[in-house]
Amino acid sequence: MTATYDATAAMEIVNAHAPGAACVDDGVLFLEPERLVESVQSLRDSGESDLVFLCNLTAVDQELHFEVVYHLQSLDLNHILQIKARVTDREDPAVPSLTGLFYGAHLQEREVYDLFGIRFEGHPDLRRMFLWEGFPGYPLRKDFLQMPGQVRAGLPGFPHESEENAWPVPGSVPQRPMHPNDPQPEGDLVVAEESEESS
């Protein structure tokens, strides 16, 4: 069974090489973006942690900031560690690229750049991957195509649940009832057919 590598132990390893670059918050190792490369390198090269395999690299839009999430795996010692790096600049988010350490970061970083707009500094070939150059916006950001008045992206709640989060407030994204048998929303909801007529 793959163990979860102790974040505190990892923090010690990182801080031994780059003092103050790592901190543990709620059991998760956070690395300072500026010193990400040397921090991760210390984790990769240290025989204790031996995190040689970059399992997964992705990002999460936390509305106020981005979190770049790395899952690093040691194959021989069979433990996994989740690392996060916070990017606070929403206008021009950037973190150093790990391509120098992990060849496998190439495509994953390009994907994150494509869908989140986070630049990976030092990436040799940072271009959009799924979308074409010049595509407006970054789709996986929470504010992508957000309708005016909508509190936040995503599904606000189940239909049968309480009133305030049952359905979007009027004037936001027009939504179609999922199924005729589903509980029909009440109030002056803009239903799809009507919106088609009006537009």
Add this chain to the structure above:
Amino acid sequence: MSDFGFHLAFWSLAAMTLGGASMIIISRNLIHAVIWLVMSMLGIAGLYLTLSADFIAVVQVLIYVGAISVLMLFAIMLTPRAERDNSQNIKTGGPAALVVLLVMISTLWVAIDTDWGAVREAALTDQARLIGESLIKHYILPFEIGAVLLTAALVGAIALARQDDEDAAVHAASLQAELDGEGSVDPVNVVDPPIAAEAPDSEAAS
């Protein structure tokens, strides 16, 4: 073969040969020229056939149509695209035409003037055997010399085919210059036309 059939064959083949030959000169595209050349060669092969020289005819097809023309096509494909145009030859062809005309007149004169001993009896049936025997028995020395010469040519060709570094360097420098100045290239013009404009020679040779 009766006279009518013979004449029919001769004149159509002659037309094919000469027509192909003129088209070689006229066509601007070198690949087209080679294909006309092939037609001309086939006409000649046909003429051999009317002279009952079936071995020579077949060898004509085998060597000229099957091998030499393919060799020419290969040579053209290996030539940089800019040098594949046949049109300059026409402009500077005046003196050449004169020389060719002189040669043609003298050949024609000799041909008409000579008293050809026409073969009236039946055609030889086993030419291949005769040719083989005369090559091996009577003309063994020239035959061997030819063989040695061809071997030498083969070795020489391999030696010559080795890359000449200086040429490559010059070509690379000119391309680099073009690429450096390419910052202002209008992308609209670059999309697609490179192939379309240059007609069917995409680069490449395997």
Add this chain to the structure above:
Amino acid sequence: MTTADDTQLAMQGTIEALTTGDGSEPVVVNLGPQHPSTHGVFRLKVTLDGEIVQDAEMRIGYLHRSMEKLAEERTYTQNIPFTDRIDYLAAMSNNLAYCLAAEELLGIEVPPRAQAIRVMFAELQRVASHAMANGTFINDCGAWHTPLFYMFRDRERVLDMFEMTCGARLTTNYMRIGGVAFDLPDELLPTLESFLADMPDRIADYEALLMENEILHARARGVGVISPEMAINSSLSGPVLRATGVPWDLRKANPYCGYENYEFDVPVGEQGDCFDRFLVRMAEVKESLKILRQVVDTLPDGPWLADVPLHARPEPGEAYARVESPRGELGFYLVSDGGPAPYRFHCRPPSLINLTALKEMSVGGTLADAIVTLGSIDIVVGEIDR
């Protein structure tokens, strides 16, 4: 057709070729998006010098459906059918990985019968997927469809079993959070028994037909080689990684669904070339059959679905669950903010990440080698683009 940067690339290649002393002009050839050997809308742009690949660049995104964004607006249960469409040749494995992640978020215990059924279908899916992978790989080596059709027979039988269990063949949508959607139908186990009885003969056939085939050896041995160090550094996984000799299999390293209860082995290659990948897949099919045998013999009784509310709201938190899909490490990273839908839904696609090393593997070989290499990686474009 040629675009501006194609032209520039070609010229750069020419200059390189000329200055390095090889005087031929490079050609840019597009393999795809419509090409017989790209197995989907995948475009590989190769720069060729004669037949030698100088550069290989992939262009993807033709099948991009932005599933990760779509999933943020669907409930956890509604997202299961999306996972079918991610890797449509291994829908069961995708269902499973996603359900594992959701269960981790929700803290759900899966009943033992459901676990066994999950293992059964994950392994059947592996057999089907490897049959497809090996068949198309031989096709890419230039065989005229015969091995492909042979292997399709097996895949067909597996898909028939899927159909009788959940009504769908390709996009199964069978796994549920907390178990599986339906119990096994009565006719499944006899069908599976006969399948297990027939397969050894079939595999012997394939070995006779393919494994000592000199032409296949000539085409695949020493082609698309990658070293174990590079493979690990490139985050490769699955048969591509194991073919280099690295014995890394999540079913052993991080057993899920009770894989630790079954006895099986992890085959590894030696050279890391295309032929080793092919052999590893062949051997894995045998191991899968071994697991299936044990699953059938020890199938427990009981419920097949835990009592999970359809409108499950997990606590805020995150989960990264992964399985050994036929193509490698398939992970799902879910972030919950306490809402009915995942706040972030991310799939770690083995097909995409295995392609990282494609350029390394194909540059320097011939065009035909690049095709074989691409075939041996076994990509599914639905998973690459998502």
Add this chain to the structure above:
Amino acid sequence: MTDLAQLGNVLGAWYDFRDLNNLQRLITEWIAEWGPDWLASIVTGVLGALGILAVVGPTLLILIWVERKVISRFQQRYGPNRVGPKGLLQPVADAVKLILKEQLAPRAADKLIFFLPPVLIFVPGILIWGVLPFGPRMSVADLNVGVLFLLAVSGTAVLVIFMAGWSSNNKYALFGAMRAVAMSISYEVPMVLALLTLVVFSGTMSVNGIVEWQQQEDVIFILLFPLSAIAFFFAASAELNRTPADISEAESEIVAGYHTEYSGMRFGLFYAVELGNTLVVSGFIATFFLGGWWLWGLDQWVPSWIILLVKTGAVYFLLIWTRGTLPRLRIDQLMSFCWKALVPATLLFVVVAFVERTLLISEGWDTTVALPIMAVFNIALTLGAIMLFARVARPAPLRRPARIRMAGSDIGGLRAAREVASRREEPQFQVGGD
């Protein structure tokens, strides 16, 4: 039995159906009675050509069906079975579909050269039939230089393929054309050398002469020169673009090679000629190496052309079989196989043929005794040459076996990999190698 024999006599007296040449002779004699003799020779030629077309056309349609059906059987499926009984009309339906299809040409194609090849490809495709003897007197033209004619005509097809590939202005097509040309040039050499063996040994360049020699000596050439037969078979399948040597239209690499851009009946013509060539080459293999229309006296009883067709069908089946079974070689492997294996081997057999011919003619060895000895010697030499090739000329990566080991309890990264690799015990699975 006697009735049958009588019936045969009656039929034979009126018209000997074993030899279709009689029919043609009747017609020419009839014309010679009233017409000029050039008319007779023209009518003979036209008749021959029509005869070939009448055979080739329907045969092609049947062949498409046969090939698809046989390949389907190899692949465990039914094959065409919807149109007509047993799907027999499928090729007709396909042909109709192809004729009705829109014929596209790339805008940037060289129009004239693009339109010519589908037509021109028919010329060598039909001409080559002219020297195939269906019986003792049943070939359109029994040329003295028939073997040379065969090579010359088949060589011109390359030019047409090049025209098709080049004029399409498509990179796949150009690649296919260049590959076809390179292949054809290379494989013509072992092909010529393989035939040279026969020509030297039988002392004739006439195709019919070679059959007659086999008839006279009561031996078929595949027994005398098996390596030449193998080399010719492989070179022919390379020239015919069939797997394992179909690199000029390698589907998985260059889509369809030189005819990528041809649609509708233009593609149909390429396809038809390709199949026709396969058939005629099977015919030539049967003629050169299997005795052609002759079969140890059976040709006295069965029409000779039926014997030839049966032999041709056998060779054709072999070609389908290889196509259905084998993967494709790479172009450099094909080239090196041609120049490093086939050419030396066929050259060796040319020398062998020279020596044995000298022994037979100049030394006056008795053929009834000498030929069996020579056959045994040559078969042994062939086996030796093949073994030598397998041992010596095998490319380096193939000489090591491919091994699959079982990791057992070693699960992990590089360290575990080293551990697994260093294990002493025999690997679980091992294929290939010397």
